[in-house]
Amino acid sequence: MSEQSPVKIRVEKAKKSFIQKSGGAVEAIRELTFDVADNEYVAIVGPTGAGKSVLFDCLLGLKSLDGGRITIDGEPVEKFIRKKGRIARIFQEDRLLPWLTATDNVALGLQIQGVPEAERRERAREWLRAVGLGTFTEALPSEMSGGMRQRTNIARAFATGPEIILLDEAFSALDEITAMRLRSDFRALARRQKMTFLIVTHSIDEAIYLGTRILVFGAPARLVHQIAVPEGASDSPAEVDRIRSEIRHWISVSGRDASTAA
Numbered sequence: 001m002s003e004q005s006p007v008k009i010r011v012e013k014a015k016k017s018f019i020q021k022s023g024g025a026v027e028a029i030r031e032l033t034f035d036v037a038d039n040e041y042v043a044i045v046g047p048t049g050a051g052k053s054v055l056f057d058c059l060l061g062l063k064s065l066d067g068g069r070i071t072i073d074g075e076p077v078e079k080f081i082r083k084k085g086r087i088a089r090i091f092q093e094d095r096l097l098p099w100l101t102a103t104d105n106v107a108l109g110l111q112i113q114g115v116p117e118a119e120r121r122e123r124a125r126e127w128l129r130a131v132g133l134g135t136f137t138e139a140l141p142s143e144m145s146g147g148m149r150q151r152t153n154i155a156r157a158f159a160t161g162p163e164i165i166l167l168d169e170a171f172s173a174l175d176e177i178t179a180m181r182l183r184s185d186f187r188a189l190a191r192r193q194k195m196t197f198l199i200v201t202h203s204i205d206e207a208i209y210l211g212t213r214i215l216v217f218g219a220p221a222r223l224v225h226q227i228a229v230p231e232g233a234s235d236s237p238a239e240v241d242r243i244r245s246e247i248r249h250w251i252s253v254s255g256r257d258a259s260t261a262a
């Protein structure tokens with residue numbers, strides 16, 4: 001993380017457990033602490049069930065912590081999200097409404113922000129053009145490929161002008177060629193918009209390509225290692241190999257331990 005950039009997101013000693021229907025407790029987040037700087041791109045990798053999605057829910061104010069705290073721009077996350085559209089999430093599966101056109105799907109978030117209809121449709125079309133869907137603005141999700149639907153989701157995430165985007169395995173369901181194109185387009189848009197993003201991914205190469213820093217989580221979610229990704233590292237096979245081996249090592253030593261609370 002750059003010394004000069006102000007802290008955008010601060011997670012401090014976060015804790016979260018669930019009581020399951022069987023009565024047992026599952027610890028999802030354990031004493032998790034990390035900062036994300038403004039305009040930083042952070043990739044999170046870790047074993048399955050490591051609480052990564054739960055962390056995103058907490059960052060969006062959808063779930064509350066049992067202990068510790070999350071602040072964004074120095075204020076509690078609940079306060080930060082009161083103004084709509086400051087933080088967006090892109091999921092692995094597209095969450096488009098099947099009866100709405102691409103334009104109307106992208107305009108939804110703007111409607112929630114109270115943007116007047118003509119303006120929100122214009123902004124939605126602009127974002128669809130920016131993701132290469134300028135000729136599909138009136139298409140229904142069923143008339144688009146998986147890659148096009150995910151492009152529509154990306155347009156929807158950017159349209160509200162978020163300060164932070166959370167990518168939850170956003171490229172994992174796509175074939176590799178489509179995923180490569182979308183990653184590259186997403187990275188270019190994020191740079192243009194000067195924003196912060198966090199991506200949870202099971203692909204180490206994706207983490208190296210998109211992240212300026214990679215956090216390796218253990219299970220339950222806690223930080224076991226972090227790696228800065230030097231500019232241009234993803235173009236150097238030797239650098240990619242070095243970072244990949246380092247991540248693999250830390251993932252292998254960070255497996256699930258005592259995730260079921262007593």
Ligand SMILES: Nc1ncnc2c1ncn2[C@@H]1O[C@H](COP(=O)(O)OP(=O)(O)OP(=O)(O)O)[C@@H](O)[C@H]1O
Binds near residue numbers: 026028048050051
């Ligand atoms: N609503 C819930 N009720 C009970 N347990 C839950 C709930 N949500 C999550 N968990 C538990 O919390 C733990 C973390 O789940 P989470 O979905 O965040 O993992 P993850 O790191 O995103 O996993 P993956 O990489 O497989 O997507 C899991 O053990 C899960 O069973």
